[in-house]
Amino acid sequence: GQSLEQPSEVTAVEGAIVQINCTYQTSGFYGLSWYQQHDGGAPTFLSYNGLDGLEETGRFSSFLSRSDSYGYLLLQELQMKDSASYFCAANYGGATNKLIFGTGTLLAVQP
Amino acid sequence: DAEITQSPRHKITETGRQVTLACHQTWNHNNMFWYRQDLGHGLRLIHYSYGVQDTNKGEVSDGYSVSRSNTEDLPLTLESAASSQTSVYFCASSEAGRDEQFFGPGTRLTVL
Numbered sequence: 001g002q003s004l005e006q007p008s009e010v011t012a013v014e015g016a017i018v019q020i021n022c023t024y025q026t027s028g029f030y031g032l033s034w035y036q037q038h039d040g041g042a043p044t045f046l047s048y049n050g051l052d053g054l055e056e057t058g059r060f061s062s063f064l065s066r067s068d069s070y071g072y073l074l075l076q077e078l079q080m081k082d083s084a085s086y087f088c089a090a091n092y093g094g095a096t097n098k099l100i101f102g103t104g105t106l107l108a109v110q111p
Numbered sequence: 112d113a114e115i116t117q118s119p120r121h122k123i124t125e126t127g128r129q130v131t132l133a134c135h136q137t138w139n140h141n142n143m144f145w146y147r148q149d150l151g152h153g154l155r156l157i158h159y160s161y162g163v164q165d166t167n168k169g170e171v172s173d174g175y176s177v178s179r180s181n182t183e184d185l186p187l188t189l190e191s192a193a194s195s196q197t198s199v200y201f202c203a204s205s206e207a208g209r210d211e212q213f214f215g216p217g218t219r220l221t222v223l
Contacts (some may be wrong), residue, residue: 048210095208096161097142105151
């Protein structure tokens, strides 16, 4: 079946840069999204990569390599408020946006 | 402002009872989704709909059903609740052809 793999936990300090990797299965793949979820909250959309390359949105960037079935989320200038779970999600439905989520990476930002 | 709401926010029920979780969105989105979230499993797709009268099974659909009689609502029904269905349930919607899904606040369901 369709599944995604990402690390379960990452720890970093304020001001640092952290990269969260995600690998996915290629069959029926359209693109890769990233979502942030704070404890007790709802997931919120961060970014989407439909094509190879880097997408930048402020302190957050996301990268996709279709040939490697791999993507990552890059968080720069880490702040305490960035402590949250981050999920990659593969679009296997095209315009219908059917997503399969990874199991999530818990990011802990330390002072 | 447009939004997506879920009710109830918390529910405790007993094994074997039928439970319905409501999801209502005011964005006029065609696509609606139901997920469950459990520790160690992330978000798993239960059912989804691409428009009125359209419903589809997701990864973990056994024991759940949905119906789509209008654009705004996609209620999720647990036909006979089981303890394994204790979870946090999220509803989401998206505009056709757009990448972003908007999530509701979630319903925490406990089946005793």
